[in-house]
Amino acid sequence: MAKPMREPTFWILTALARSPRHGYGIIQEVTALSEGQVTLQAGTLYAALDRLHAEGLLEVDRDEKVDGRDRRYYRLTDHGAAALNTEAARLAANARTAGRQLEGRRRNPGPATA
Template identity: 75%
Template structure:
């Protein structure tokens, strides 16, 4: 899973959001490390929708402008959970390797 996809799905975990809301939440969750452009976001949402990972929650008109809200589907939740586990697994592997040569960089011990 590409990093922008990971962050888009993560931004939708707690609630449905419209495009600008997704962009803001990704920026917040990634601590400013990921900045999505509108074109990139909407292309990704179209792809994620086609893959069944997100669904249209509702459409609204606010101040004369249309807003489409997206929500995470069960498939999207499962894909995000699998990616989260994969990232945790590879992080543990790297931490174990680092601990062999630099104990100060290895896994934390309780």
């Protein structure tokens, strides 16, 4: 079984699932997709991008110069999409298990047992 992803990794890959983005765009997309639950700092993001690039989960799409500043865009690789898909399936299975347990509690709200 694959090791669970760290939450920032999950959100970075999710932010790149539809289209390439530059660093600040990734930060904004992660905040929006997580509904404000996750806010990445630039230092954390760029360290994660370097690690994810080294792991083959994302790659550089292109570099641009905007208002005299360099802007690097990243995109999800096929390997990254597969890893994200695996993690999404793992999280969904966990949520289903929790849901079943909660349903059982609603039907049989007896005393808790250890």
